[in-house]
Amino acid sequence: MRSPRLVFALALGLLGPGLTxxxxxxxxxxxxxxxxxxxxxDATAAGRKLTPPTKEEPVYYRGVSLGRRLGSVGGxxxxxxxxxxxxxxxxxxxxxxxxxxxxxxxxSLLLVLQWGYLDPSQVxxxxxxxxxxxxxxxxxxxxxxxxxxxxxxxxxxREIDAIIHDAQHPVYGIMxxxxxxxxxxxxxxxxxxxxxxxxxxxxxxxxxxxxxMLVAAAPSIGRPSDKPVLADADSARKGSVNLGExxxxxxxxxxxxxxxxxxxPEEKK
Numbered sequence: 384m385r386s387p388r389l390v391f392a393l394a395l396g397l398l399g400p401g402l403t404x405x406x407x408x409x410x411x412x413x414x415x416x417x418x419x420x421x422x423x424x425d426a427t428a429a430g431r432k433l434t435p436p437t438k439e440e441p442v443y444y445r446g447v448s449l450g451r452r453l454g455s456v457g458g459x460x461x462x463x464x465x466x467x468x469x470x471x472x473x474x475x476x477x478x479x480x481x482x483x484x485x486x487x488x489x490x491s492l493l494l495v496l497q498w499g500y501l502d503p504s505q506v507x508x509x510x511x512x513x514x515x516x517x518x519x520x521x522x523x524x525x526x527x528x529x530x531x532x533x534x535x536x537x538x539x540x541r542e543i544d545a546i547i548h549d550a551q552h553p554v555y556g557i558m559x560x561x562x563x564x565x566x567x568x569x570x571x572x573x574x575x576x577x578x579x580x581x582x583x584x585x586x587x588x589x590x591x592x593x594x595x596m597l598v599a600a601a602p603s604i605g606r607p608s609d610k611p612v613l614a615d616a617d618s619a620r621k622g623s624v625n626l627g628e629x630x631x632x633x634x635x636x637x638x639x640x641x642x643x644x645x646x647x648p649e650e651k652k
């Protein structure tokens with residue numbers, strides 16, 4: 384059964400018009416402590432039956448980029464939508480997700496990519512970052528008398544404690560949603576999974592944060608997890624990111640940057 388919140392978010396991303404990005408940026412990574420990137424993947428029953436791709440057994444898809452659909456804030460520095468989409472496609476390829484265009488392969492997935500600035504006054508950031516009450520020992524769902532939650536907060540897991548703390552402040556978010564390709568244009572699209580990636584905005588720009596978030600989260604994209612995955616942003620930041628040449632130095636090998644029909648997720652028309 385599909386989660387109502389999951390389906391609502393997917394429908395918003397799939398049906399709504401995207402927003403164009405504003406400018407390309409070079410990314411210079413400093414030695415600040417960025418902490419953890421939150422990665423949470425929810426899957427439907429159909430999605431959990433899928434076999435995760437590998438380089439040897441890839442999954443072919445068609446991609447749609449909706450750009451900065453999740454929100455923005457005035458004065459922020461933003462990445463080029465097209466270049467960030469291509470950067471995401473290169474990272475997906477390293478995980479076994481390959482763009483079907485130009486290959487003669489029939490795609491099995493439609494991937495919808497969107498990102499932006501999320502404000503806790505407008506979005507339930509605990510949900511976005513992967514909070515689950517049944518995993519929170521101090522949740523009201525887990526106690527049987529008043530006052531117990533105050534005592535149990537000291538025994539929360541690292542993941543839950545980090546979510547509770549960081550969900551009080553704005554985060555940059557990336558959302559990748561997978562639909563069954565054959566049903567994606569019908570009135571009843573089959574939803575497989577949705578990966579949400581978050582990182583607190585403090586001390587960063589969107590242009591700085593989004594590529595690093597994708598690199599840190601890449602191994603977990605499309606892979607359902609019982610609890611949120613915390614990926615070290617500072618490890619992902621080693622080297623430098625340059626979207627103009629689509630390279631992530633010192634961590635990833637050089638990525639191709641020629642303009643072609645084989646890169647994805649594709650830009651919206």
